[in-house]
Amino acid sequence: MKPLEVLAVASEMSPLVKTGGLADVVGALPAALRAEGVETRTLLPGYPDVIAALGAGETSLAFDDLFGGPAWLHEGRLGEDVIYTLVAPHLYARAGGLYTDANGVDYPDNAFRFAALAWVGAEIAQGALADFLPDVLHAHDWQAALAPAYLHYSGRPRPATIVTVHNIAFQGQFAKELLDDLRLPPQSFQMEGVEYYGAIGFLKAGLQLCDRITTVSPSYALEIETPEFGMGLDGLLRARANVVSGILNGVDEAVWSPATDSRIAARYDAGRLDRRAKNKATLQRRLHLDADPEAFVLGVVSRLSWQKGHDMLLATLPALMARRVQLALIGTGDKHLEESFLAAQDAYPGRVAVTIGYSEDMAHLIQAGADAFLVPSRFEPCGLTQLYALRYGAVPIVSRLGGLKDTIVDANEMALQAGVATGFQFSPPSAEALALALRQAERVFRDKETWRSLQVNGMKTDVSWRHPARRYAALYREAVSGDAVPSLSLPR
Structure with missing residues (x-):
């Protein structure tokens, strides 16, 4: 049987370029889908790091003027995966981050930077390349979500379209005066099109005009249909509830495996948990925590933000420090939170260790050496770090919502008696x-x-991409074979 062909369009992809979980998903899913008879090619922006990693590649498409300058498409490979890189120096060749400058301010031309990505994705999806005509275009988050709109308004035959929401808090909203410059027709600026509260909404457009919508956990798929979590898009999502589904993320087992991990001090598995003690000792030594094998070490690897609930963790620290507890945290984000955690490190030397920034080596060591792993989010579409923690025997402590609720079995009395618990859930998301x-x-x-049973249960949990890949493959085939479900609207 001929493989189903998919064009994934995304703003980042691990290991080429990454700011968060989106990159991990885009990077891991193609290999998992291959086992389901689905071949994926991925379109990425031509960031300097991506071009450097993939090399020049073969030029397969050129544009004289793509939103302000010339651009061309390079085709390269990352292992077995075909990667298209949109090389547009006027849009992507800059020294700051992917979305913001060195000061953390959004680039003023982000509308054009990611409209270009979506535009080229739509062109490929409609046959711009001689050797590739995808059955499905899969757009990830707002940066790619304008692609279904370009396809919809082109009037030409198009493939099935799917938009995955990794975090609905990030939507891509821009001034309505950009409509013509973004190559969108006048009739697109309406509630049933790209218009969103008087502006152009990239994510809103994709959700309105695609054939199927997914998000990254079943609970989050339901939560975003409510005003509390929908961030203004809940009405649209309720209207299109018949095409919305939640598919949990998986993890790359080749990268996140304590039995083979070269980044940790001692390798181990569920049958050799005693070897984990060496990782705890190494973690304490490297972070200048007290060398105390009986301390309860909490690990955090996260973006520091209000969403992630780190202000709640700060509020609990004085009580924690009155007990035999240590905290190992690595992350970056909100400056006030960064400064507050550094102040806590000064206040509790040997008990609190804070690393501002990111280190893949330290992220792995925290998972392998911490006793418990903390994810106190106020909302969480899926979360990956708690899945890594399950793999590594760092018992997760998580908020009872979104993907955290779907992936961790709470250690309540009944679950402990039944021997199925894998971690701890708490609700509501509050310091108390x-x-x-x-x-x-x-x-x-x-x-x-009892603690060892929690660790073993977690390490034996299947958090791979096997089941999610089957779900995605089934969804692709449903979208290809079925009629597109019409987009509906509800009063605001």
Whole structure:
């Protein structure tokens, strides 16, 4: 049977370029889909790091003027994966981050930078390349979500379209005066098109005009249909609820495996958990934490933000430091949170270790050496770090919402008796509820037999891409074979 062919359009892809979980998903999914009879090619912006990693490649398409300058398409390979790189120096060749400058300010031309990505994705999807005509265009997040709109308004035959929402808080909204410059027709500026509260909404356009919508966990798919979590798009999502589904993320087992991980001090598996102690000792030594094998070490690897709930963690620190608890945190983000955690490190030397920035080596060591892993988010589409923690026997402590709720079995009394618990959930997302969950987790930690059962349960949980890939493959085939479901609207 001929493989189903998919064009994935995304703004980042691990290991080429990454700011968060989006890159991990885009990077891991093609290999998992291959086992399901789906061949994926991925279109990425031509950031300097991507071009450097892939090399010049073969030029397969050229544009004299792509939103302000010449551009061309390079075709290269990353292992078995075909990668298209949109080389447009006027849009992507800059020294700052992917989306913001060195000061953390959004680039003023982001509308054009990612409209270009979506435009070229739509061109490829409609046969611009001689050797590739995809059955499905899969757009990831707002940066690619204008592609279904370009396809819709082109009036030409098009493939099935799917938009995946990795975090609905980021939507891509721009001034309506850019409509013509973005190559969108006048009739597109309406509620049933790209218009969103008087502006142009990239994510809104994709959700309105695509054939199927996915997000990265079943619970988050339901949550974003509510005003509390929908960030203004809940009405549209309720109207299109019949095409919305939640598919959990997986993890790359080749990268995240304590049995083979070269980044940690001692390799281990569920049958050799005693070897984990060497990683804990190494973590304490490298981060200048007290050398205490009986300390309850909490690990955090995260973007520091209000969404992630780190202000709640700060509020609980004084009570934690009154007990035999240590904190190992690595992350970057909100400057006030960065400064507050650094102040906590100064206040509790040997008990709190804070690294501002990111280190892949340290991220792996924290997973391998911390006793518990903390994800106190106020909302969380899926989350990947708690899945890594399950793999590494760092018992997760998480908010009871979104993908955290879907992936962690709470260690309540019944779950402990049944032997199925894998971590701790708390609700509502508040400092008080977090403090109670931490106290409960520390109490169970002192019961070594019960704690070991939580670790083993987590390490035996299937968090691979196998099941999600089957779900995506089935969704692709459904979108290709079925009629496009019409887009509906509800009053705002």
